[in-house]
Amino acid sequence: MNGTYPELERRWKRLRGDGWSVREVACVGAPRTLICAERGDHTLPSIAIAAGVHGDEPAGPWALLELVESGGLDPAFSYRLWPCTNPTGFDARTRESADGLDLNRTFGRGGQSPEAKAILTANRDRKFELSIDLHEDADATGFYCYEYGGGDDGRRVVAALDAAGLPVDPLQATFETAGPMDDTSCTRERGRITADHRAEAALLGSLSYSLAIARNAARRALTFETPSRASWDLRLSMHRLAVRAAIASISQGEGKVARETMFE
Numbered sequence: 294m295n296g297t298y299p300e301l302e303r304r305w306k307r308l309r310g311d312g313w314s315v316r317e318v319a320c321v322g323a324p325r326t327l328i329c330a331e332r333g334d335h336t337l338p339s340i341a342i343a344a345g346v347h348g349d350e351p352a353g354p355w356a357l358l359e360l361v362e363s364g365g366l367d368p369a370f371s372y373r374l375w376p377c378t379n380p381t382g383f384d385a386r387t388r389e390s391a392d393g394l395d396l397n398r399t400f401g402r403g404g405q406s407p408e409a410k411a412i413l414t415a416n417r418d419r420k421f422e423l424s425i426d427l428h429e430d431a432d433a434t435g436f437y438c439y440e441y442g443g444g445d446d447g448r449r450v451v452a453a454l455d456a457a458g459l460p461v462d463p464l465q466a467t468f469e470t471a472g473p474m475d476d477t478s479c480t481r482e483r484g485r486i487t488a489d490h491r492a493e494a495a496l497l498g499s500l501s502y503s504l505a506i507a508r509n510a511a512r513r514a515l516t517f518e519t520p521s522r523a524s525w526d527l528r529l530s531m532h533r534l535a536v537r538a539a540i541a542s543i544s545q546g547e548g549k550v551a552r553e554t555m556f557e
């Protein structure tokens with residue numbers, strides 16, 4: 294099954310020279326670094342993908358690595374990848390970092406953890422057409438996503454999962470445990486929750502990675518959740534397919550329309 298953080302890091306570094314720049318970004322105030330991988334020139338529309346902010350959700354980091362190793366990312370875009378945003382939690386298999394923090398509640402105010410601060414600082418001057426964050430959910434029965442930004446990409450991702458025969462969560466019973474929101478603060482349908490990022494931030498009292506990037510840097514933001522009760526291979530397949538489907542969606546859909554009005 295899944296390996297250690299040093300193994301993950303080694304495999305990312307092996308992609309150097311394969312069109313990928315792979316570097317370690319220091320976490321100021323903590324004895325650790327984050328991997329940041331980039332490809333493509335700045336004239337291409339940019340996509341940000343992150344994984345592993347919760348250390349007990351390992352399918353995202355390994356799925357993203359496999360997707361890149363197999364050349365599965367559309368070269369029509371440039372990429373900034375954060376392959377594992379909670380390295381200490383990843384190795385300890387805990388949701389929290391070694392500092393005892395749920396890092397996905399520390400992306401407010403320029404970053405309230407060394408990891409969040411490193412990511413937000415590095416991303417400061419960047420704008421993204423699409424942001425994706427990869428998670429897992431212990432209560433889910435199938436794949437689902439959160440979508441911010443008013444697009445329809447999440448529906449196309451769910452349709453791609455359906456077409457491949459992969460399970461999609463109906464978001465009925467499991468919705469109660471899916472997060473801090475209820476039916477007054479978001480809209481849910483099979484496989485997809487849409488929320489206003491301002492309302493969700495108010496409920497959280499801080500910002501998640503996706504909320505911070507939706508607020509500051511990305512036109513659209515998707516958070517993917519795979520069911521951690523499902524088999525390892527199935528979870529990897531779901532994340533890989535969902536990422537590819539989201540990228541295909543913005544390259545076909547209205548994603549390239551009115552770029553000049555993106556960040557008003």
Ligand SMILES: [Zn+2]
Nearest residue numbers: 347350428429
């Ligand atoms: Zn998570």
